[in-house]
Amino acid sequence: MADRVDYYFRQKVTEAELDLGFELLERADRNLAADIGLFGIVSGAVPAPHSPLPGLSVDLTAPARAYDRAGQRVFFGTGQTVDCSVDHNGLPTEVTAAGNERWLSVFLRFSRSLSDPRTDGNSQQVLFRRDESFELVVRQGPEAPAGSAPRPLLEEAELLVCDVRRTAGQTQIVGTDLDLTRRQAFVFAPAGAVLVVAGLWKALATTASTVQQALDSADALLAQQGGRLGAHLEAAAGAHAASAVAVADAGGLLNAAHVEGALAEILGAFGAGHVRANEGANAGLHRAIRQPVLGAGRVLLFESGVTGANETRLRAYGDDGSVWVTFNAAWNGAAWARDTASFYAGGFRFARHEFAFLHDDLLAPAFADFAKQWTLRMNAEVNSGFETSGAVREVGRLGLHTRNPTLAVANATAGGAVTFRSRFPATPSSITLAPKASFKLPTPSVFEADRDGFGVFAHASLTADAVAYWHGTYTAVA
Amino acid sequence: MTVAELSATELVQACVVCGAQNRLPLATLRVGLGEGEERRTSTVALPPCASCGASEFLLRSPEGEPPHPAPGSPGHLHRLLVDHLYGRLALAEGGDGGGPGRPRPGPSDEELRRWFPGGLRMPPSKAEALRPTGPDDPLLRAIAAGKGRG
Numbered sequence: 287m288a289d290r291v292d293y294y295f296r297q298k299v300t301e302a303e304l305d306l307g308f309e310l311l312e313r314a315d316r317n318l319a320a321d322i323g324l325f326g327i328v329s330g331a332v333p334a335p336h337s338p339l340p341g342l343s344v345d346l347t348a349p350a351r352a353y354d355r356a357g358q359r360v361f362f363g364t365g366q367t368v369d370c371s372v373d374h375n376g377l378p379t380e381v382t383a384a385g386n387e388r389w390l391s392v393f394l395r396f397s398r399s400l401s402d403p404r405t406d407g408n409s410q411q412v413l414f415r416r417d418e419s420f421e422l423v424v425r426q427g428p429e430a431p432a433g434s435a436p437r438p439l440l441e442e443a444e445l446l447v448c449d450v451r452r453t454a455g456q457t458q459i460v461g462t463d464l465d466l467t468r469r470q471a472f473v474f475a476p477a478g479a480v481l482v483v484a485g486l487w488k489a490l491a492t493t494a495s496t497v498q499q500a501l502d503s504a505d506a507l508l509a510q511q512g513g514r515l516g517a518h519l520e521a522a523a524g525a526h527a528a529s530a531v532a533v534a535d536a537g538g539l540l541n542a543a544h545v546e547g548a549l550a551e552i553l554g555a556f557g558a559g560h561v562r563a564n565e566g567a568n569a570g571l572h573r574a575i576r577q578p579v580l581g582a583g584r585v586l587l588f589e590s591g592v593t594g595a596n597e598t599r600l601r602a603y604g605d606d607g608s609v610w611v612t613f614n615a616a617w618n619g620a621a622w623a624r625d626t627a628s629f630y631a632g633g634f635r636f637a638r639h640e641f642a643f644l645h646d647d648l649l650a651p652a653f654a655d656f657a658k659q660w661t662l663r664m665n666a667e668v669n670s671g672f673e674t675s676g677a678v679r680e681v682g683r684l685g686l687h688t689r690n691p692t693l694a695v696a697n698a699t700a701g702g703a704v705t706f707r708s709r710f711p712a713t714p715s716s717i718t719l720a721p722k723a724s725f726k727l728p729t730p731s732v733f734e735a736d737r738d739g740f741g742v743f744a745h746a747s748l749t750a751d752a753v754a755y756w757h758g759t760y761t762a763v764a
Numbered sequence: 765m766t767v768a769e770l771s772a773t774e775l776v777q778a779c780v781v782c783g784a785q786n787r788l789p790l791a792t793l794r795v796g797l798g799e800g801e802e803r804r805t806s807t808v809a810l811p812p813c814a815s816c817g818a819s820e821f822l823l824r825s826p827e828g829e830p831p832h833p834a835p836g837s838p839g840h841l842h843r844l845l846v847d848h849l850y851g852r853l854a855l856a857e858g859g860d861g862g863g864p865g866r867p868r869p870g871p872s873d874e875e876l877r878r879w880f881p882g883g884l885r886m887p888p889s890k891a892e893a894l895r896p897t898g899p900d901d902p903l904l905r906a907i908a909a910g911k912g913r914g
Binding site for chain 2: 675676677678679711712713714715716717718719720721729731732733734735736740759761763764
């Protein structure tokens with residue numbers, strides 16, 4: 287409550303006595319504000335670079351409410367623009383030396399606005415209204431090298447809104463020039479003056495009795511936990527058990543549900559076919575390649591692009607009877623398909639009972655079987671050489687030589703047999719003999735041909751002790 | 765192949781040694797060769813090639829020869845032509861068409877029509893069809909650039 291005066295009956299009240307009554311009430315009002323700690327900028331007066339075009343002014347938002355240390359209320363209802371190019375004394379604030387800076391401080395100060403002029407009993411002019419008002423005060427500190435310029439001191443009767451940095455050649459005050467670290471904002475109640483009930487706390491110190499102590503305890507706890515977390519994250523060993531880390535397995539590729547199990551599962555599968563890194567030398571290399579049943583028919587066992595040339599693209603297939611190794615030929619389920627139709631295809635096939643070389647020179651994009659094959663039938667009755675198939679033509683050498691051992695003219699006969707290098711698929715239908723050198727012996731006749739060869743004979747009438755011969759080539763076609 | 769074409773009156777022979785084509789009247793051809801104990805009836809000896817002198821012997825398929833392992837292949841078709849020629853010559857010479865070592869008839873007309881619907885001539889082989897047509901053949905250029913065949 288306020289101190290008061292007791293005006294009495296028929297008192298002739300003076301101006302001073304009337305003013306005293308208001309003064310006492312106003313003092314009580316300000317004491318109440320000061321007593322409860324109502325000091326600082328409550329709201330508004332937030333600084334920003336001047337808009338729309340930044341200059342050397344700062345805009346303050348409205349409405350603004352504040353109380354100074356004396357409990358006086360400072361208020362303005364419309365936005366204010368503070369000219370920072372000069373201070374409250376009208377002195378320029380510019381920075382003259384490059385590399386220097388200067389701090390300005392914008393203060394808010396209580397004042398009164400006098401109005402409503404009247405003429406008193408002494409015929410003196412007085413102002414009857416004395417409304418609460420405000421002033422914006424710009425104070426400047428000394429110019430100094432950047433980073434070392436001091437800021438203006440705080441004023442007892444004023445409230446600091448913000449600090450403003452001026453630099454050499456500056457034409458605009460931007461957001462980074464505004465500093466609110468010293469702003470004297472209203473604090474409703476110091477944290478140290480607000481009680482807390484700590485009885486049921488599990489982590490914070492239960493001895494804390496104020497908000498400040500509780501926050502201090504929480505900060506210490508967070509710092510401690512942060513330190514532990516950092517050490518945990520940086521620990522080289524034993525940081526976190528992999529068995530306690532779950533895997534999402536979005537692709538559904540794992541049986542394991544945690545990292546430890548997943549790594550064991552992956553490395554188990556990898557190690558079954560490869561040397562693991564912890565097994566010493568040769569890490570990553572293949573062990574024996576083992577494959578499960580891959581399907582039915584003729585299945586692909588291996589494929590390599592080799593050097594990138596399609597003509598040497600290498601594949602291995604397996605079926606119920608044989609393993610096929612091919613170049614430039616892929617089995618498409620019904621036929622062999624060339625990787626490139628510009629090149630021959632080739633390969634070999636081996637089985638438990640035979641071995642075959644394969645060749646296809648017809649350059650069709652696809653073919654049912656290799657056009658030419660050389661097969662060694664290991665379990666056949668005749669198994670000493672290759673059997674050929676396809677367009678087969680064999681050229682070999684043949685020679686007959688004879689002599690008439692008598693002392694008179696006589697018929698001499700020469701004969702022999704030719705064995706083919708390979709066994710033909712059928713009896714040849716044509717055998718052609720071409721002479722290279724002959725003397726008195728005609729071209730032999732061919733007889734008794736079969737898949738393995740043929741016989742030849744020739745006759746000549748020779749004089750006594752004469753010699754005859756025929757040497758040439760045979761060409762057999764089947 | 766050596767028998768390139770067979771008509772009612774002549775045989776067109778492609779020499780396997782020099783590639784020359786020789787047109788041989790059937791009337792000049794005989795079944796068999798040799799005399800007496802050396803007589804062999806399974807062979808048709810063609811005259812020496814007019815270009816290189818090579819002598820070709822066409823061999824009838826022997827008794828009990830199993831079916832050709834690659835029906836439709838050049839070897840099979842040539843076998844049919846040779847057996848057919850042999851049969852025609854043997855019948856023309858009055859052979860009885862059977863028995864070991866004796867002339868036998870060739871393949872049936874039905875079989876010939878099946879495998880030679882366009883006449884008794886060997887089709888050009890796929891390999892021959894792929895032979896370059898000249899120095900500007902695309903395949904030759906591809907081979908020269910290392911992009912073909914081998």
